[in-house]
Structures are given as C-alpha cells and as structure tokens.
Amino acid sequence: AAAAAALPPVPPPPPCVLSTLQQRIFRTIDCSEGGDMHDLVSLDSIPGWQQHRRSSTTVYAAMPATLVSALRAAAAQIAVSDDMLLLAAVGASIARFYKEKSVCICMVVPQRDLPGESDMVGLMADIRLLAIRTGGLSYLGLAMEVANLVKDRLWHRPPPMALSEFPFVNFEWTDFESKHGFRQDPCLRRGTEALQNPMKIAVDQPDPTTWRIRGGFDGRIYDFQDIDRYFTILEDCLRAFLHDPLELLEVEAARSPPEDVAPAAGGAVGEVAQ
Numbered sequence: 001a002a003a004a005a006a007l008p009p010v011p012p013p014p015p016c017v018l019s020t021l022q023q024r025i026f027r028t029i030d031c032s033e034g035g036d037m038h039d040l041v042s043l044d045s046i047p048g049w050q051q052h053r054r055s056s057t058t059v060y061a062a063m064p065a066t067l068v069s070a071l072r073a074a075a076a077q078i079a080v081s082d083d084m085l086l087l088a089a090v091g092a093s094i095a096r097f098y099k100e101k102s103v104c105i106c107m108v109v110p111q112r113d114l115p116g117e118s119d120m121v122g123l124m125a126d127i128r129l130l131a132i133r134t135g136g137l138s139y140l141g142l143a144m145e146v147a148n149l150v151k152d153r154l155w156h157r158p159p160p161m162a163l164s165e166f167p168f169v170n171f172e173w174t175d176f177e178s179k180h181g182f183r184q185d186p187c188l189r190r191g192t193e194a195l196q197n198p199m200k201i202a203v204d205q206p207d208p209t210t211w212r213i214r215g216g217f218d219g220r221i222y223d224f225q226d227i228d229r230y231f232t233i234l235e236d237c238l239r240a241f242l243h244d245p246l247e248l249l250e251v252e253a254a255r256s257p258p259e260d261v262a263p264a265a266g267g268a269v270g271e272v273a274q
Contacts, residue, residue, distance in 0.1 A: 091132035
C-alpha cells in the first residue's frame, strides 16, 4: 500500500486530434466565432501587429437573363466556357482600370496543387495568383489564354505577406440541378462586402438565368467616380465580347492616381451599399 501511494499521478490523456478537427468543422458550418479556436496550438500575438482592415464600398450589379444568354452564346461560338469568358472580361476590366497591360488577381481555385492532394476526399481549395496579360491580344485571344491558364493550372502561389495587395476575384456558382433529392439553395446576402484587398469582384447566381456582381472597393483608395469608371470599363469589355471579340484589347500605358482620373461618361454602377 505504501509503494502504491508513492507512485506519481497519471498524466492527463493527450487531446484527440479527430475530435478537435470535428469540433472545428462544426464551428465552420455553424459560422460560430466564439470559443477557443486554439485547441492544439497556442499562438502568441506579435507586438505592434494589427489586422489589415479596409473601408469597403459595396456595389451590386445585376446581369439580366438576356445578357447572360448572349454571353453564353458568345462563349459557345469561340469554344470556351461561359465562366472563362466572364473571367476574361473581369480580368480585362481590371487591367484597363489599373491602366496596366499585365495584372495579377487572387482567385479561389478548386483542389490542391501538390501531387496527390487533389485525390483527397473533401472540399479542398487554395488561393492562387493568376496573371492576366493583355498586351497584343484581342478579347478573343485573352479568353482563350485565360481558359488555357485555368485548364493547365498555370497559376502561382501568392506571397503570404502581400496577399491582400492584389485584386480578389471569386465565382460563387450554384448547382441548380437536383441530385438524389438534394439541391443547392442560394442565399443572396446583402450589405457591406467583407474586404481585405483593394478591390473584390464576386459573381453569384440568383437563379439559373441571371448573374449578379458584388463589387467591393476600398473607400480610402477609390471614390465613387473610380467605381463608376470600373463598371463602365466592364460594360465595354462585355460589349466587345458580344459584338467584336477580335477587337484589339488596348490598355492606356500611363497609370494615373485615383483622384486625377475622370469618370467615363454614361457609366452606371447600379446599387450601392456603404
């Protein structure tokens, strides 16, 4: 009995990794922000570091069924998917907006890039940099170039400390087909778009025949004239794909500060939420 009393206490069992992972998944599904997120690893804060915050000005632009149908027909005519044509139009509009012949945009790409990672079961995705080069290309050439980049996964890993310095583009498509009795039900949220980049262009689908663009712009960099100028450029890019895809994509060589840029005449930005 004396020998048994001298034994040291039994240490607590190590945390169950699978159980912890399951809790994190539940928190992600429930969108819960409370609770201790550091279950296995404790992180020490870095003195003097603060989360990069931006002042977001949000614009909603509706693309009616007639425009979506015309864009899908134009995509089929040049043998690219409709999302690649729209991505090319958004990339061209960003290049013309920044007055640069080559720009990099951040995108959420499906699956992982390393060998074997795409075979894992789960909803895996990465954020990658996609280079949009417009020099010497027509709108048709840019659409084919973008389709080739995405098909061959010719994107790049972004630098972690500079990820928030690039424009962010995201396509949030909805599968409207009913499979095994289940279908996706899109939730069209409204309000101010969360923004960590200078600008964010997200495209979603309210229904099978229409698209919607949610644009977020850093209010400390871009004013309403700049936002109006961007959507005017986007409309011009879409018009080029519909009427003259062989038109040469011209980008102004010099880049002017935002406050010195005059808005294009006749532009419409749609509905604004700030």
